[in-house]
Amino acid sequence: MTDLLTVAGLETQFRTREGLVHAVNGVSFNLKEGETLGIVGESGCGKSVTVMSMLRLIPSPPGKVVAGQAIYQGKDLLKMSDEEIRHIRGAQISMVFQDPMTSFNPVLTIGRQLAEPLEIHNGLSLQQAYDRAVQMLEMVGIPRAKERLNDYPHQFSGGMRQRVMIAMALICSPQILIADEPTTALDVTIQAQIVELVKRLRDELGMAIIWITHDLGIIAGLADRVSVMYGGYIIEEALVKELYANPTHPYTLGLLNSLPRMDETDHRRLYSIDGLPPVLLEKPNYCPFAPRCAYAVEHCWHENPSLIPVGPGHTVACWVDPATGRER
């Protein structure tokens, strides 16, 4: 499979009252055709900012993408003219957001909002666009799709609204779908509906997906490959089975051990990662996880590790091998 998207050295900063926030500090990853990449991390780790930077959706000021490139179809998304990127956003790369209530326009009907990308990107007439909108709504499982075109966003429930959101993101048949915590606001039974829907659509339409989440459970059943982020860095990357079978970064290990599992039989004390996530007001010259890390050695405080291979397709940014507790 060829690389559809290659992001290299992405750096984004925000100017705030407290100072310069280093939200993303040199993130690199690639996405293959038809692949599902999970980006996992806690709030403030830079996972959303990474994809927003890539699509040039960071409000500037205060934000600024200060370095890096994002190559899509041989061209750098970060260097394109506004006109060029508009033809890509929503048409070839589209996005589903966490909160379906605030990402729709409340005063336009669903039909109007679904038709808009088709009119803009594909030059369809309103009638053609409405017909396609009905097809899409049926595809994502909205009953009475035709009548519901005239409804407003508030007339849909949370789960249904997220379905409409997905329909809108997929209406121009994009090659890449970016889903930013699309199920976080939903109840677990509705979340299961949406995950099943996305899996089905992925198999039918063959698009690549970047799924951003803090939930290691969802990503286990959905992604092909996973990148774990911490403090604005990718700190571990591997194929999904490899990551869960051999988590290697102390942070990934800690996260997995801090989750209670439904298939556990004994009561164990949850592993807890001490301390707090980093404040990103400086770009550390040490490992960003060192202050919370149970394995930290002297070296960790002097140099920030970069990703090194530890297995096939498995890279990790850590000086220490947690299996032995010694430096690699």
Next chain:
Amino acid sequence: MPQEALLRVEHLVKYFPITRGIIIQKQIGAVHAVDDVSFEIYKGETLGLVGESGCGKSTTGRTILQLYRPTSGHVYFDGKDLVQLKGEELRHMRRRMQMIFQDPYASLNPRMTVGEIIGEPLLIHGVARGKEMQDRVEKLLAMVGLNPAFSNRYPHEFSGGQRQRIGVARALALEPALIVCDEPISALDVSIQAQVVNLLEDLQKELGLTYLFIAHDLSMVRHISDRVAVMYLGVIVELADRFELYNHPLHPYTQALLSAVPIPDPVAEEKRQRIILQGDVPSPVNPPSGCRFRTRCPLAKAICAEVKPEFREVSPGHWVACHLV
């Protein structure tokens, strides 16, 4: 094993009126938030209460503590019916039951120092004041893993997890017997959730606390609870020991709910069979007749629309409300 009930809830009902008009308000309907719920909480145990948003689990917690007055029903705490109590008597009982709230940002007064927040219950109930109060506050802070020197700081100086610890310290101030934990970890990051859950477990062991743990995270509830009750649209549909409930769920809703929870293990996920429920939760203003789950139940029969299923004990300690079990 015979256990002593600390709290007994009998046929608890809470309706919120929907009114129309500004000066002359006319009731035009009611939200059936909690509709005939009965259960017991034993001394020293953790009862988990799970369900999706809007199922009435928080309302149940608040109605038990009389933060909402129930429409009908009884709540016996140490043999006394809280519903019948008012004024000074009720206030006296409140010392024995406290609450930890979901949102660690909204539940602490931003203009009070941490010392004032934790000390306020001591003052109100006349337990301690002055130097003695200050000592108690510092002890409480140490107990929840915060630096006792923090008592002069304000809530905004703390992170979410630390604020939740402040909320726990406040709840512990009056040495209560029962703490209602209303989604205490939902607003926290994964790595911080474990810290707070471990703290709650340690405190329970140390102080012999009884918890009603309300949450929508089923794996966390399974971890922390001794018994678990599942709510759907204002009613408890199933209640059992946690292993019994998670290994042998009997109610179709419990089965679907459990199968929807993702497991952080790709190999286990591949093998799993999911029961995907169709549609959304109906409105609690007009709940379905008979069994409330019948509109989404894959097994629903004619009787489910006609007769409300009885909440009955099908095996020792395992209660379920379903015609088909």
